Amino acid sequence: MPPEDNSATQRAQFDAMTAALDITIPEVGRDRIFEGYLGLRAMTRVVRRSRKASAEPAGIFVPDTIIRGDA
């Protein structure tokens, strides 16, 4: 897992992504959203696991295909 970037870099990435979103964010909420962004980036690291590309045939979610006790 890569080390955390320093906060200045992360803030710059956040500002660039915000500009790309083309959404007007009020200044008053910007810091709160940046805090949320940091938390969310941490979660995106959590959902990544070491797998090979062929580890599963497809990432399709179909509950009917997941039966308890099935091999």
Added chain:
Amino acid sequence: MSKAIEALSISQLGKELRAGALTSVQATEHALAKIDNLNDVYSAFITITPERAIVDAERADTERANGIDKGPMHGIPYGLKDIYDTAGIRTTCHSKLRQDVVPTEDSVCADKLASAGGVLLGKLSTHEFAFGGPSFDLPFSPARNPWNPAHGPGGSSSGSGAGVALGMMRTALGSDTGGSIRGPAAYCGIVGLKPTYGLVSRRGVFPLSYTLDHCGPLSKTVEDCAITLQIIAGHDPLDPASAGRPVPDFANDLHAGVKGLKVGVLKSFYEDAPGVSPEAISAIDEAVKVLADLGASVDVVPDVSPFALYNACCRVILLSEAYAIHEEDLKTRPQDFGQLTMERILLGGYLTGADLVQAQRLRRELSVEINKNLLSRYDVLIAASSLSPAPLIDEAQQSFPETSPMQTTPFNVTGNPAMSIPIGFAENGLPLSMQIIGPYFDETMVLRVGQAYESATNWHEQWPQT
């Protein structure tokens, strides 16, 4: 009739109606008077529909007088979270963006309840778009906790939870994307069931996250919950996620007890979780002991992935999908969202396609863990619903809280049926709760275990002092 009308279960009220001891109009007028008396304080309803309710009730009474019996909901009052489309009645999503939207068609669930002879009392408060709240910068007040109005009722089906707990109705519909049925049920001391993904149609219900959204009931008791689910369950070919399978009789095994059942407790999810209250842990310990005393075989599950993994998976998927749904409004009229909703949904815009795909890959693995690894060994799993009693309603909200006061997200990820039931009260008088989780499409088992616990305790007979 010796009991107050709100103390009658749906089946008891039905018996009174069939016996002619009570009319649906009388029951409805009682409910409307209670709403009139309490709604200013608790804000459970956004829109009250007294004219529609009386018309529904009069029709039910006339039909019954003519020998027509439409089943257990015939003439029974209920409410709908205000994200369920209702023909001719505004459906606001508790938002300025939709405060004047009047649908022309009923959602599938609204249609099914109406066809079953139910009496619609009105539309219930929610966190804005079933996500951001409680908030005070919206066109409607947030609902409040029936046990102490200084506290929140949970969300997002906040009015459904508050209204049922206050005795305004025995049952209401909510929606659950990360815990929005089970959370209010937990904080309000009632029963809330998130069914299996695909059991209940979402058509006509405003989406928050397409692959995590579930519709279901919040009810005073397990039996009330089973009756409501029976009405709304079933295949809908126009909801792509709807399962094409027969609907069982959910009341079939309701009183079969738990003797011989295997119960696995997901203690590692909650015992060391940030913010967990010792009262919540000891209440679950006591509740599990009740199940063991009733003859269930109870084990602590030793080998399950951390709650944080399930929670991260849910949050990444939810925010990606919610952002996609609201992207246009976020770009064109961001000022019309409540501040908290806007901040929360906007975060989805910072996720990449790869983030979402990685979360979906993980989702399947976690679903396998719960279903193949655990529910092959246990009939049901037990987990916390909330880690503590309801917080103060004006407690500061974060756009992206690092920790969650609820432990409900794992079963939105896996799609399993999960029900929150009341298991006691904290020292401050607020309800405590736990979840019962079952195999896919085995709501019957979840309800059976819930009923066994409920029959052995009296939490469901408690009412808030108002």
